Amino acid sequence: MTISSSGAAPAAGLLSGTGRSILAGGILGFDMVGRAIAMAALLFSGALASGLVSAVVLMLGSSAAVIALSLLARGDEAAGVGAAQQGPLAALLPVFGLLSQNGAGLAPGAGAATAFVLLGVLSLATGLVLVVLALGNLGRFVRFLPYPVSSGFVAATGALLCASAVRMAWPAPGAAGELAYVPLGLTIATGLLALLGQRIAQEAGVMVALVAAVVIFHLGAGAIGLSDPLLHLPGLLPELPEPSLAIRPALPHLQLGAVDWSLILHSLPLVGAGVLIAVLGHYLNLNAIEMAGEADLDDRRATVLTGMANLGIGGLGGIPAYPSSSTTLSARMMGAGHPAFPLALLVMLGLAMALAGDVLAIVPGFVSGGLLLFIGGRVAWQWLVRPIGSLPWHEWLLSALIVAISLVFGILPAVAFGCLAASVLFVVSYGQLPVVRRAGSLAGFRSGVDRAASEAALLDAEAARVTVLQVEGFLFFGTADQLARRMRLALAPVDQGPEAGARTRFLVLDCRRLTGVDAAAVATLERQARRARSQGHLILLAGAPRALTEAVSRRGFDDPGKKAGLAVMPDLERALERVEDLILAGQSAPASDALSTLRSFTASEVEARALQARLQIRDLEPGAVLIRAGERSSEIFLLDQGRLGIYVSRPDGGRLRLRLIGAGSIVGEMALYLGLPRTADVIAEGPARVLVMTEAALADLAQDAPAELAAWHAVMAGALADKLSRTTRAFADFS
Structure with missing residues (x-):
C-alpha cells in the first residue's frame, strides 16, 4: 500500500522519497498512538481501569490490522490509510459510563471483560455489515442518506467526544476551591495547543504539541515535588491500578462466564447506532479521499477489505477501523508515496503496543483529555461548523438539531430523529419531482389505426376533448396529490378561448413508465375514478404495472364495459384506439369506405x-x-x-x-x-x-x-x- 500524492503537493526538503515516507509513517503512527491513549483513557476509567493498557493495545492493533490487510492485499493506492476510529465508540459511552462506576454491580474484572466483549460485538457487526454491503453492491443505498443527516451523525460523534473530554476533567461532586478546575483548564489548554500545532504543521505539529505538554508537566511536577496536593487532583497523574501493567501489557484473561450478557443484550440498540455511525463514517471518508485524490476509488474492494479487517479485530475485542481521510491527506501532504510508509506505520504501532504500559505511565490524564477534545472538536468543525456557508440554512439546521439531540438525550434519540428526518426529506424531495413526464391531446397522441380522411377530420376536431398524461416514477402518497391535481385540471372546463366551457371527455394515463404504487396512490385514483363517473368522464389506465391493475381490480372501481369512470387497458395503443372509436361512435360519423x-x-x-x-x-x-x-x-x-x-x-x-x-x-x-x-x-x-x-x-x-x-x-x-x-x-x- 502506497499513498498517491495526487491532489496535494508533497512535502519538499532534503529527505528522499523513502525518507519522507518513513518520517510520515512515524509522525502519523504517533498520532494514532495518541488517539488510542485518549480514547482508552475515556472508556477504561474507574472500575474499568484494569483494562486500560489492554484497551490501548487493542486499539493500536485495530489500526495495524486494517493497514496490514490493505498492504497484503496490494490494494489500490488511492484507498487511503486505515485507522481505528473513535466515532462509533461515542454511541457506547453511556454503557461504559455505567461500567466505569460499577453501576451494574459486577464482580471485579467482570466489568472489563464485558467492556471488551461489547467492543468486539461492535467491530464484528461493523465488519459483517460492510462485507454484506460490498458483496451485495448495496453501498449506493447508504449514500442515498441525505447529506445533512449523514454529516449530523458524524458531527454528533465529535460533539459527544468533546463533552466526554470535558466530563473527564470536570471536578468531582463535592470538590471545592479554585484548584478543582485546574485539570479542566489544562485539558482545554492542551486541546488548544494541539489545534495550534495542527494549524502550523499538520499532524507533526499535533505530535510536537502533545510531547511538549507531557514534558512541561513532568518538569513542573519535578520542580514542585510529587507530594504536592495539586498533582493528585483527578486528571493529572496517570491512574494505573497495578504497576506491573505499566511494564508488561497483556490482554486480560477474559472469562466469558463473568461477562454480563444481559447488559450486552440491552446494549444492542447502542451497538446498532455505533454500526450506523461506522458505516457512514467509512463511506464519507472514502468520498473525501476520492475527491481529494481526483481519482476513482474501487469502493467495493476497499469496503470488503475493511469489513474483513473488522471481523478479525472484533474477535479480539478491538474497535472498528476504516480508512481515515485526515490521515490519508496528511500522508499525501508529507510526500508519503513510497512503500516504506505503511511499514513505518506498522513499526511505530508495534513499538507502541509493546510499550503501552510505559507510555501510559508518563501521559497525564489532561493530555489524553485535551487530545480527545481536539479530535472531537475537529470532527464537529469539519461536519457542522465549516458547512455553514455552503449548505442551505434548513439543511444545516437539521445537522445542528441532530447534534443537539445527541448531547441532550443521547445518540439513540439522535439516530431515530435523523432517520425520521431522512425519510421526511426523501418524501418531500421526491414529491417535488414532476410525476407527469409529458401531457398532450389527441392531436399529438394517435392510435396506430390508419383511418379514412373523414374520420381523421372528426378526430382532429375533437382532439382537445382528449388529454393524455404520461406518468413516470413511483406513485406514492407524496406524489399522488400532484397527479390528482393534474387530473382535476385536465377534466375542468376551459375558462376562455374559442373552446370556453368545453370539457375533456377522456383522460388517458400512460403508465408504462410507472415503476410502482402504494395504497395511498390507489386510493387517490379511486376517488378520481368515482368523480369522473359522476361527471361523465372516462379515465383509461394504459400499460399500468401489475401491482396497480391488481389493486384496481381488487377494489372494484374499474368499469371496462361502460363509457364513464375508469377502465384498464393493456397499453397506450389500445387505449387511444378505444377513445377514437368512442368519439367516432358518439359523433355518428358517416360510414367510411x-x-x-x-x-x-x-x-x-x-x-x-x-x-x-x-x-x-x-x-x-x-x-x-x-x-x-x-x-x-x-x-x-x-x-x-x-x-x-x-x-x-x-x-x-x-x-x-x-x-x-x-x-x-x-x-x-x-x-x-x-x-x-x-x-x-x-x-x-x-x-x-x-x-x-x-x-x-x-x-x-x-x-x-x-x-x-x-x-x-x-x-x-x-x-x-x-x-x-x-x-x-x-x-x-x-x-
Whole structure:
C-alpha cells in the first residue's frame, strides 16, 4: 500500500522519497498512538481501569490490522490509510459510563471483560455489515442518506467526544476551591495547543504539541515535588491500578462466564447506532479521499477489505477501523508515496503496543483529555461548523438539531430523529419531482389505426376533448396529490378561448413508465375514478404495472364495459384506439369506405365514381396476406370494408403489428411511387374487401382518360399530404 500524492503537493526538503515516507509513517503512527491513549483513557476509567493498557493495545492493533490487510492485499493506492476510529465508540459511552462506576454491580474484572466483549460485538457487526454491503453492491443505498443527516451523525460523534473530554476533567461532586478546575483548564489548554500545532504543521505539529505538554508537566511536577496536593487532583497523574501493567501489557484473561450478557443484550440498540455511525463514517471518508485524490476509488474492494479487517479485530475485542481521510491527506501532504510508509506505520504501532504500559505511565490524564477534545472538536468543525456557508440554512439546521439531540438525550434519540428526518426529506424531495413526464391531446397522441380522411377530420376536431398524461416514477402518497391535481385540471372546463366551457371527455394515463404504487396512490385514483363517473368522464389506465391493475381490480372501481369512470387497458395503443372509436361512435360519423375517400380528394361525385369503376374488387379471408415484405408490386389498395394489420417480423420469428388500417384507407402507394420493395406484411384482421388499382388500369387511364388519371394522382397526393400533416402535428406536440 502506497499513498498517491495526487491532489496535494508533497512535502519538499532534503529527505528522499523513502525518507519522507518513513518520517510520515512515524509522525502519523504517533498520532494514532495518541488517539488510542485518549480514547482508552475515556472508556477504561474507574472500575474499568484494569483494562486500560489492554484497551490501548487493542486499539493500536485495530489500526495495524486494517493497514496490514490493505498492504497484503496490494490494494489500490488511492484507498487511503486505515485507522481505528473513535466515532462509533461515542454511541457506547453511556454503557461504559455505567461500567466505569460499577453501576451494574459486577464482580471485579467482570466489568472489563464485558467492556471488551461489547467492543468486539461492535467491530464484528461493523465488519459483517460492510462485507454484506460490498458483496451485495448495496453501498449506493447508504449514500442515498441525505447529506445533512449523514454529516449530523458524524458531527454528533465529535460533539459527544468533546463533552466526554470535558466530563473527564470536570471536578468531582463535592470538590471545592479554585484548584478543582485546574485539570479542566489544562485539558482545554492542551486541546488548544494541539489545534495550534495542527494549524502550523499538520499532524507533526499535533505530535510536537502533545510531547511538549507531557514534558512541561513532568518538569513542573519535578520542580514542585510529587507530594504536592495539586498533582493528585483527578486528571493529572496517570491512574494505573497495578504497576506491573505499566511494564508488561497483556490482554486480560477474559472469562466469558463473568461477562454480563444481559447488559450486552440491552446494549444492542447502542451497538446498532455505533454500526450506523461506522458505516457512514467509512463511506464519507472514502468520498473525501476520492475527491481529494481526483481519482476513482474501487469502493467495493476497499469496503470488503475493511469489513474483513473488522471481523478479525472484533474477535479480539478491538474497535472498528476504516480508512481515515485526515490521515490519508496528511500522508499525501508529507510526500508519503513510497512503500516504506505503511511499514513505518506498522513499526511505530508495534513499538507502541509493546510499550503501552510505559507510555501510559508518563501521559497525564489532561493530555489524553485535551487530545480527545481536539479530535472531537475537529470532527464537529469539519461536519457542522465549516458547512455553514455552503449548505442551505434548513439543511444545516437539521445537522445542528441532530447534534443537539445527541448531547441532550443521547445518540439513540439522535439516530431515530435523523432517520425520521431522512425519510421526511426523501418524501418531500421526491414529491417535488414532476410525476407527469409529458401531457398532450389527441392531436399529438394517435392510435396506430390508419383511418379514412373523414374520420381523421372528426378526430382532429375533437382532439382537445382528449388529454393524455404520461406518468413516470413511483406513485406514492407524496406524489399522488400532484397527479390528482393534474387530473382535476385536465377534466375542468376551459375558462376562455374559442373552446370556453368545453370539457375533456377522456383522460388517458400512460403508465408504462410507472415503476410502482402504494395504497395511498390507489386510493387517490379511486376517488378520481368515482368523480369522473359522476361527471361523465372516462379515465383509461394504459400499460399500468401489475401491482396497480391488481389493486384496481381488487377494489372494484374499474368499469371496462361502460363509457364513464375508469377502465384498464393493456397499453397506450389500445387505449387511444378505444377513445377514437368512442368519439367516432358518439359523433355518428358517416360510414367510411373506398368511395368516401375518393370523394374527399376529387372535385365531384362523378369523378369519384368514375375512379371507383376502374378499381378491381378483391375479397380477403381473415388472415389472408395482401402484401408481403420484400416483394415488388405495382398495385395500390383502397380498403373498402374491414380492417388490415401492418406487421413486421421479429427476430424470434413472430410478427409485430405496427398499425391497424380502417375502411377508407389507402395502402401501398409509397412503394409504388418510390419504386421500392414492400417494407411490411399487410394481413386481413377479419373479413375484408379491397379495391385495387393495377398497373394495367393506370396505363388505360393514361391512354383513354387523362383527366381521370389526374384525379387519381390528386387522390394519392391528398392522402400522402394528410398522412404527412398528421405526422408533423404529432411531432410538434411531442416537442
